[in-house]
Amino acid sequence: MSYIDNIRTFVRVYELGNMSAAARDQRISAAVASSRIAQLEDHLGVRLFMRTTRQLNATEQGETFYEGACKILASIDDAEAAVTSITRSPRGLLHVAAPLGVGRRLIAPHIPAFKEEYPLIDLRLRLSDRKLDLTAEGLDVAFFLGLPEDSTLRIKKIADCPRVLCAAPAYLEKRGVPDRPEALTDGRHDCLNLRYPGAPEFQWQLETSGGIRKFAVKGPFESDDGDVLTSWAVHGHGITLKPVFEISEHLSSGRLVPVLQDTPPIPIQMACLYTHRRHQDPKTRLFIDFMVDRVQKELQARQI
Structure with a gap:
């Protein structure tokens, strides 16, 4: 060898x-x-x-x-x-990637169960909110929020994930509750943005009575880690846009409060990506089917 x-x-x-x-x-x-x-x-x-x-x-x-x-x-x-x-004993190593929030909440908790069911398959999980290149980085499967830019990749849709604009009660008491989307861009509010090197200019897309509109929001804080944005929001530092599954526990407890519910953010697609050749590998197919089933059930459980 x-x-x-x-x-x-x-x-x-x-x-x-x-x-x-x-x-x-x-x-x-x-x-x-x-x-x-x-x-x-x-x-x-x-x-x-x-x-x-x-x-x-x-x-x-x-x-x-x-x-x-x-x-x-x-x-x-x-x-x-x-x-x-042929032997029905899939083995080998799988390289898997996922955004931080998706990986921590939806993928990592189920990997031990997958390993128990398929003990000859080892996994390497990489978590990052930055854009990844499957081919260049040697990945077998990458979970993804949004729409992929690379049209040569195969995609298996998992779900459309609802999102919410939210902030801490203390922030809203101090800065006021926004009454219309324009309040996000006129300087009255601080918006917490997810941004990473090479990311395009960020805009929040909201569903309004006139259709989907984009709002170029700004704020004093940005991060390439979605969980950091959640922490900042919980501690009263601004308004953030998050998938519901990432913050369901904070919404249930009242630590975060939805705002602008009449003009909600558009849902975001969750999917897994792979190359055509990777999907020919039995262990890759098994992993995708295993995770898609469990992630769909987990998403259902996290909706409020």
């Missing part, structure tokens, strides 16, 4: 453009990753990368080898998938 391991490491170094990042992805040390590349170069008799102190760029031979290496690994994955399908 050492030669295959070398090829897998080469592919991740090529895709990530960084030896250390590829090593973390492969769960090996940077020294081991470098050694694998060196062994591969010795075997092939060519340089696969040009190295400087700041950059790692593929040579012409590296570019050519990458195309063939991807085909080799795809063939191996397909062969393993075919065998596990």
